[in-house]
Amino acid sequence: MSGVSLSGRPTGIGSAVLALYAVYLVVPMALILIGSFGNAWSNTLLPVGVTGRWYETLATNAAFQKAFWTSLWVCFATVIVSVLIGAPLAYAVATAKSPGMAMLGRIIYLTPVAAPAVVLGFGYMLAFSTETLPFLGAGWLTVAAHTVVCLPYLLQTLVADLKLQGIEQLEQAAESLGAPFHRRFLDIVLPGLVHSIASAAILVAALSIGEFQLTNLIAGFLHRTYPIVLLQAFYGASGFACAATVVLLTLALISAVAGAMVARKATFSGVVTA
Amino acid sequence: MTLALENLHFNYPGAGAGVRDISLEIRDGELLAVIGPSGCGKSTILKLIAGFLMPHQGVIRIGDQDVSSVPPRKRDLGIVFQNYALFPHMSIAENIGYPLKLRNVPTAEAWPRIREALEMVGLAHLADRPPRSLSGGQQQRVALARALVFRPRALLLDEPLSALDAAMRGEMRDEILRLQRLYGIATLHITHDQEEALSMANRVAVMREGRVLQVDTPEALYARPVNRAVATFVGHANLMDGEVLAENRVRTPLGDLACARHAFSAGAGVSVLIRPEAIRPVAAADGVNRFAGTVTRNRFLGSLRRFDFALSGGAKLMVEVDHQVAPPPAIELPPEALLVIASSS
Numbered sequence: 001m002s003g004v005s006l007s008g009r010p011t012g013i014g015s016a017v018l019a020l021y022a023v024y025l026v027v028p029m030a031l032i033l034i035g036s037f038g039n040a041w042s043n044t045l046l047p048v049g050v051t052g053r054w055y056e057t058l059a060t061n062a063a064f065q066k067a068f069w070t071s072l073w074v075c076f077a078t079v080i081v082s083v084l085i086g087a088p089l090a091y092a093v094a095t096a097k098s099p100g101m102a103m104l105g106r107i108i109y110l111t112p113v114a115a116p117a118v119v120l121g122f123g124y125m126l127a128f129s130t131e132t133l134p135f136l137g138a139g140w141l142t143v144a145a146h147t148v149v150c151l152p153y154l155l156q157t158l159v160a161d162l163k164l165q166g167i168e169q170l171e172q173a174a175e176s177l178g179a180p181f182h183r184r185f186l187d188i189v190l191p192g193l194v195h196s197i198a199s200a201a202i203l204v205a206a207l208s209i210g211e212f213q214l215t216n217l218i219a220g221f222l223h224r225t226y227p228i229v230l231l232q233a234f235y236g237a238s239g240f241a242c243a244a245t246v247v248l249l250t251l252a253l254i255s256a257v258a259g260a261m262v263a264r265k266a267t268f269s270g271v272v273t274a
Numbered sequence: 275m276t277l278a279l280e281n282l283h284f285n286y287p288g289a290g291a292g293v294r295d296i297s298l299e300i301r302d303g304e305l306l307a308v309i310g311p312s313g314c315g316k317s318t319i320l321k322l323i324a325g326f327l328m329p330h331q332g333v334i335r336i337g338d339q340d341v342s343s344v345p346p347r348k349r350d351l352g353i354v355f356q357n358y359a360l361f362p363h364m365s366i367a368e369n370i371g372y373p374l375k376l377r378n379v380p381t382a383e384a385w386p387r388i389r390e391a392l393e394m395v396g397l398a399h400l401a402d403r404p405p406r407s408l409s410g411g412q413q414q415r416v417a418l419a420r421a422l423v424f425r426p427r428a429l430l431l432d433e434p435l436s437a438l439d440a441a442m443r444g445e446m447r448d449e450i451l452r453l454q455r456l457y458g459i460a461t462l463h464i465t466h467d468q469e470e471a472l473s474m475a476n477r478v479a480v481m482r483e484g485r486v487l488q489v490d491t492p493e494a495l496y497a498r499p500v501n502r503a504v505a506t507f508v509g510h511a512n513l514m515d516g517e518v519l520a521e522n523r524v525r526t527p528l529g530d531l532a533c534a535r536h537a538f539s540a541g542a543g544v545s546v547l548i549r550p551e552a553i554r555p556v557a558a559a560d561g562v563n564r565f566a567g568t569v570t571r572n573r574f575l576g577s578l579r580r581f582d583f584a585l586s587g588g589a590k591l592m593v594e595v596d597h598q599v600a601p602p603p604a605i606e607l608p609p610e611a612l613l614v615i616a617s618s619s
Contacts (some may be wrong), residue, residue, distance in 0.1 A: 110574055173359035175346045177373040191363040
């Protein structure tokens, strides 16, 4: 029996699976939220007592504050660099005349997804800890690494959107009307990608904010991001760890909700689905 | 301005398909339709003229200018694409005004031209709407207005009606013809729909396997196809293999038949064509080219009726008669309607 009715509404087994998944998704987050306001939490199902001191401690903790702002600027820079590289690259892949070139482009930009982050991180460590390239721990290297990790997701979105729009024919139409390459790119390609760039950029932001594996290997002491510092909180009081996690969770949720809203707007305006 | 193709040759890399030795001329104000089965090369011709493909041999002229190596943006050709290719982020007016913007036409001059183009296609009231809010027919009108607003040297139509439903297709045929006549512009119309081509074009080119088989007026193409391939593609046809006996006699599986005069020599292998509507229902098989038989299928098609008429020898012919005619016991193949044509190209 199908779990989804013809009208697209979940039914029977589908509803049960959906409910179970929602519980699985929400319960850990709810517990973290409750724990962040708990006075003490040890060997009990729920914390004992209510307090806001963990957030006060967090707000005055210099290491967390610095990590928070580092995460924000790394995230912002990653988004900018990803879009600047991603938009032309997506265009090149989507409009590649030779199937071989298109395939090569896909392999190159999907490799970071296939390769484990620890492999990439180890590669960065080897490459950038030499006397010739002594950049391990530099902030810009973290941005570069985040860009490598996030770019495939941005490209997937943009390439799919370009193909969905039939960009090749739109460009041919513009060209036949008299548009040289730069006008076609600025007048037709980029405006058509506005919504998907926005939603992909928010996806990149969410990935960058939460990136841990690679950053843990390459970020120096001066440029530790929030997830790296958060790990240390797990060795201290549970309430403090929960409060620190809630901050990260809030950043991630803001990104996800903003992404969903942009995607919804794009869908309704018909640009993405045209 | 006249559009001319001279001995055009193109092959897709790694594939046998392409076009060979294409020579066509579309005169000012003329609409030439190119028809043929899928993969015959008709769209390749449009891409070559537009400049999206470069010919390996041959010349493309617009007026007196050889544009074979001129980039598409400098050819000044209006193109209407099969799926309209309207820019989704621009309004209708912006879409139509885009070629004027590219030509740096001042706003004061551009807007009256955009308005005129909108009025010409009856969409002035939708100027600010986005393309997606329009029906298929309306979008095609916008595409047509956009292709004409900058006064191109020729117009290329790439299966412009194939995405529309049957009712809208008829309406758009008239609309395209009206605008094409109004602008008096040389127009190439690519289509796989023979009815569309025959009803709209001044002349029709029939293509097969990358070659043009025949270019003629719709009437001549139907009445005097040069070979079996053209006869098969244009209209319904009864075709038989034959051997020429004399200038007005041919041997066929139905027997020796009297036929229209032809230029083939005796003994030549030919094809023998008779159109379904040229076959006459008769009361008895007692005369030249008359055969008895039975109607095996009887289809009512509105103003006419189409029979499958099985002859006693086993051969079957398609017959079209007025819808009021009853299934006949015999048919006549009038000699003047029995055409002897080449078997191959």
